[in-house]
Amino acid sequence: MKSNMYSLFIFFLKWHFIQCSQNNGAGIYLSGPGLKPDKIVLPARYFFITFSSVDEETYTSDWARNVAVEIKGKTQKTNYCRIWVNKLDRKDGTFIVRYKIYETCFNLSINIYYKSKNIEGSPVTFKGPILPDQCNCPTKDLTSWLTDYGCNNVPEQIVNDLKAFQAVNMTVEVKRIVEKYHQPESTSFCHYIIKGNEIFRNCYGRHVGFNMFADNILLSLTRKVKLPDVEMVINLGDWPLIKKNTELLPVFSWCGSSQTIDILMPTYDITESTLENMGRVTLDMLSVQGNVERPWSQREPRAIWRGRDSRLERLKLVDIARSHPDLFNVSLTNFFFFREKEEQYGPKQPHISFFKFFDYKYLINVDGTVAAYRFPYLLAGGGLVLKQDSEYYEHFYQQLREWEHYVPVKNDLGDLVEKVQWALSNDDKAHQIARNARQFANDHLLPQNIICYHAALISEWSKRISNKIQVQKGMTHVPQLEFACDCSNTEEEIHDEL
Ligand SMILES: *[C@@H]1O[C@H](CO)[C@@H](O)[C@H](O)[C@H]1NC(C)=O
Numbered sequence: 001m002k003s004n005m006y007s008l009f010i011f012f013l014k015w016h017f018i019q020c021s022q023n024n025g026a027g028i029y030l031s032g033p034g035l036k037p038d039k040i041v042l043p044a045r046y047f048f049i050t051f052s053s054v055d056e057e058t059y060t061s062d063w064a065r066n067v068a069v070e071i072k073g074k075t076q077k078t079n080y081c082r083i084w085v086n087k088l089d090r091k092d093g094t095f096i097v098r099y100k101i102y103e104t105c106f107n108l109s110i111n112i113y114y115k116s117k118n119i120e121g122s123p124v125t126f127k128g129p130i131l132p133d134q135c136n137c138p139t140k141d142l143t144s145w146l147t148d149y150g151c152n153n154v155p156e157q158i159v160n161d162l163k164a165f166q167a168v169n170m171t172v173e174v175k176r177i178v179e180k181y182h183q184p185e186s187t188s189f190c191h192y193i194i195k196g197n198e199i200f201r202n203c204y205g206r207h208v209g210f211n212m213f214a215d216n217i218l219l220s221l222t223r224k225v226k227l228p229d230v231e232m233v234i235n236l237g238d239w240p241l242i243k244k245n246t247e248l249l250p251v252f253s254w255c256g257s258s259q260t261i262d263i264l265m266p267t268y269d270i271t272e273s274t275l276e277n278m279g280r281v282t283l284d285m286l287s288v289q290g291n292v293e294r295p296w297s298q299r300e301p302r303a304i305w306r307g308r309d310s311r312l313e314r315l316k317l318v319d320i321a322r323s324h325p326d327l328f329n330v331s332l333t334n335f336f337f338f339r340e341k342e343e344q345y346g347p348k349q350p351h352i353s354f355f356k357f358f359d360y361k362y363l364i365n366v367d368g369t370v371a372a373y374r375f376p377y378l379l380a381g382g383g384l385v386l387k388q389d390s391e392y393y394e395h396f397y398q399q400l401r402e403w404e405h406y407v408p409v410k411n412d413l414g415d416l417v418e419k420v421q422w423a424l425s426n427d428d429k430a431h432q433i434a435r436n437a438r439q440f441a442n443d444h445l446l447p448q449n450i451i452c453y454h455a456a457l458i459s460e461w462s463k464r465i466s467n468k469i470q471v472q473k474g475m476t477h478v479p480q481l482e483f484a485c486d487c488s489n490t491e492e493e494i495h496d497e498l
């Protein structure tokens with residue numbers, strides 16, 4: 001009796017599954033922030049299409065041609081809205097669709113076709129207005145904005161970094177930071193104030209051009225949401241500044257180390273690739289997933305690396321590769337720090353496209369002057385990352401696990417050969433770690449996550465400031481770019497009118 005019930009149940013499950021399959025041609029799922037374009041404004045909005053019936057091994061480009069995407073809308077004046085759509089094929093039955101909106105759109109519809117027919121759940125439609133990222137239309141309530149954006153969890157790294165700070169008087173701290181760390185030739189940092197959602201700064205040092213990156217993320221956030229008044233010092237150098245066991249001072253940096261206690265932010269590199277997605281940058285966390293040519297099984301089973309000579313271990317890597325050409329493809333692309341060794345370790349080789357790295361199964365990540373900022377992209381590309389053990393870390397390392405997301409390699413690279421050999425003889429495990437790495441990148445390092453991290457950091461930091469925040473005389477105002485946008489139609493203004 002029991003077993004009859006059981007088979008009936010299984011029968012029902014199968015029947016149900018077939019029904020669903022017939023509707024869609026396969027189980028097809030949509031997910032991602034680009035499906036909430038009214039709530040989540042991004043420079044490039046993006047979402048995922050997953051065909052559960054296809055994987056890396058069964059994928060063919062003929063099959064992929066059955067999938068098409070169309071996104072269209074209207075403006076208040078015309079029947080057409082300027083939208084650029086880019087479909088990235090991950091060649092494993094999943095696609096990333098990203099789209100950039102150039103003007104305020106109404107009646108937006110996202111259509112996903114399989115074999116020329118709308119899939120179940122498509123089109124997804126929005127009355128609008130759907131704002132382009134350049135619109136300066138900040139939502140008034142930070143808490144509800146954080147919820148809408150899916151930024152509710154404060155990352156552990158932020159909690160840890162801010163633990164030591166309570167009731168900080170920035171008037172006092174900024175003075176101390178400037179007294180102690182202002183060395184024009186070797187350090188550069190900016191004192192930022194956000195007041196009334198406007199940005200002001202004072203920069204110190206000879207090389208402050210990188211303040212552009214800090215400006216850009218703050219401008220992007222203040223266009224989206226009204227930030228609390230806040231005051232912070234952002235280090236524009238690669239090296240963290242505040243040594244452990246010295247005076248505790250609040251400095252925000254792009255890279256951390258086991259010797260220092262700076263407050264971490266996502267690197268300017270991944271932040272800029274977030275803000276310039278479908279813009280000035282070509283390498284970003286989405287493009288790197290759609291430009292991989294080969295599935296795992298067709299990738300060359302060797303370890304690849306390219307880079308400049310910014311650390312001694314990078315020269316050592318060349319030595320190791322030369323004595324094991326069957327396991328490595330490694331070259332230096334530039335000599336600057338060890339020019340006198342160019343004869344020995346050169347000649348320098350031309351750059352290759354980053355996407356070409358993924359023609360190989362194994363990818364080496366060795367520090368440069370600090371952490372190698374390419375690490376997020378390596379994780380996202382679906383290869384096995386062999387990561388040098390290092391004192392340096394970025395904002396997301398704390399959540400990474402060795403042997404789960406990457407294979408650790410000794411700081412002196414002494415076990416690198418052994419680790420490549422391990423990967424060669426444990427192909428399934430290596431492949432699984434590569435898949436985990438990509439999953440990690442998609443869970444933690446996409447544009448939405450990078451924006452959330454900054455927003456959460458600023459929100460948490462603002463709660464710790466005790467002084468009255470006042471823009472000081474002589475500070476530079478950082479204005480938004482002029483961009484014609486009608487914010488009056490946003491949901492919030494309608495609420496206000498009620
Ligand atoms: C959007 O669609 C609705 C209903 O079809 C229509 O009444 C409205 O005028 C459209 N809006 C625009 C801006 O075209």
Ligand SMILES: *[C@@H]1O[C@H](CO)[C@@H](O)[C@H](O)[C@H]1NC(C)=O
Binds near residue numbers: 329352356
């Ligand atoms: C190393 O990689 C580059 C780029 O993929 C390729 O052109 C070159 O032939 C490779 N060299 C060897 C020795 O495999």
Ligand SMILES: *[C@@H]1O[C@H](CO)[C@@H](O)[C@H](O)[C@H]1NC(C)=O
Binds near residue numbers: 170172466467
């Ligand atoms: C912060 O420090 C300034 C300068 O010493 C002082 O004038 C101000 O009263 C302090 N504010 C608080 C809230 O302690």
